[in-house]
Amino acid sequence: xxxxKKGQGIVSxxxxxxxxxxxxxxxxxxxxxxxxxxxxxxxxxxxxxxxATLEDTVRLIKAAxxxxxxxxxxxxxxxxxxxxxxxxxxxxxxxxxAVNSAGVDGGNDSHPTVLYPVETLDLMLDVNVRGMxxxxxxxxxxxxxxxxxxxxNIASGAGxxxxxxxxxxxxxKFAEIGLTKSAALDYASIGVRVNAVCPGLVNxxxxxxxxxxxxxxxxxxxxxxxxxxxxxPSEVADAVVWLCSDKSTYVTGITLPVDGGxxxx
Numbered sequence: 001x002x003x004x005k006k007g008q009g010i011v012s013x014x015x016x017x018x019x020x021x022x023x024x025x026x027x028x029x030x031x032x033x034x035x036x037x038x039x040x041x042x043x044x045x046x047x048x049x050x051x052a053t054l055e056d057t058v059r060l061i062k063a064a065x066x067x068x069x070x071x072x073x074x075x076x077x078x079x080x081x082x083x084x085x086x087x088x089x090x091x092x093x094x095x096x097x098a099v100n101s102a103g104v105d106g107g108n109d110s111h112p113t114v115l116y117p118v119e120t121l122d123l124m125l126d127v128n129v130r131g132m133x134x135x136x137x138x139x140x141x142x143x144x145x146x147x148x149x150x151x152x153n154i155a156s157g158a159g160x161x162x163x164x165x166x167x168x169x170x171x172x173k174f175a176e177i178g179l180t181k182s183a184a185l186d187y188a189s190i191g192v193r194v195n196a197v198c199p200g201l202v203n204x205x206x207x208x209x210x211x212x213x214x215x216x217x218x219x220x221x222x223x224x225x226x227x228x229x230x231x232x233p234s235e236v237a238d239a240v241v242w243l244c245s246d247k248s249t250y251v252t253g254i255t256l257p258v259d260g261g262x263x264x265x
Contacts, residue, residue, distance in 0.1 A: 015042035021088035022046050024102035026053030028204045032233035033240045038066030045088035047073040075102045075131030085138040097244045098139035101154040103128045110165025121168035128172035143192045150244045153180050155196040157259045184253030193252040195243045200259030201230040227260030
């Protein structure tokens with residue numbers, strides 16, 4: 001679980017009076033991103049399917065002196081997504097930042113393409129592609145109306161190159177990058193930016209499970225990252241904060257690897 005370091009609180013005012021929605025904000029990269037945005041003064045709404053984890057994220061943010069709320073939402077359901085966006089917009093009527101971190105991953109059970117379960121493929125396309133599309137659709141509608149905003153999708157290094165045994169997951173991540181680039185071109189001229197962050201291996205509960213279930217695979221994956229370790233969720237969140245900030249105002253349509261050099265090989 002992401003925790004607040006002793007003495008950590010609001011560290012600057014660069015996002016003062018700004019609002020953000022983070023889907024998948026109850027755990028992992030989504031939670032770390034919500035904490036990082038709130039630490040910069042942003043009012044953050046976290047959305048996801050599990051109320052308890054969302055409440056934990058909100059509690060952590062408030063304990064650090066930030067402002068947060070939550071919306072229980074399933075990104076595959078359009079009305080649910082629309083409701084989450086409305087909560088994030090609140091009385092101020094603006095959505096300055098959106099971070100789409102909700103999704104499902106390939107797990108630890110790999111299959112060559114011929115044996116890849118169709119139901120797993122359907123799940124990947126439903127949550128990762130349809131879910132991201134619906135989220136972007138309603139988030140961008142607000143940003144287009146106000147002619148400003150920054151949207152960041154959490155994709156994956158698996159959206160930049162193939163991974164044997166995970167064809168369905170890889171397909172969904174390539175599709176997420178396609179959504180990112182197309183939307184970036186749609187709205188670049190009106191001041192709305194759309195980018196993606198592509199993490200490598202990140203220290204999440206899934207990776208902890210892999211380490212205990214298949215230590216050889218875990219060791220092999222860690223070794224494949226030239227920097228010699230896997231990322232912490234906060235390191236991915238730092239990249240998201242930069243893409244949201246005024247320090248990246250000329251950046252749109254990119255897929256930013258945060259992967260310890262993995263895709264540079």
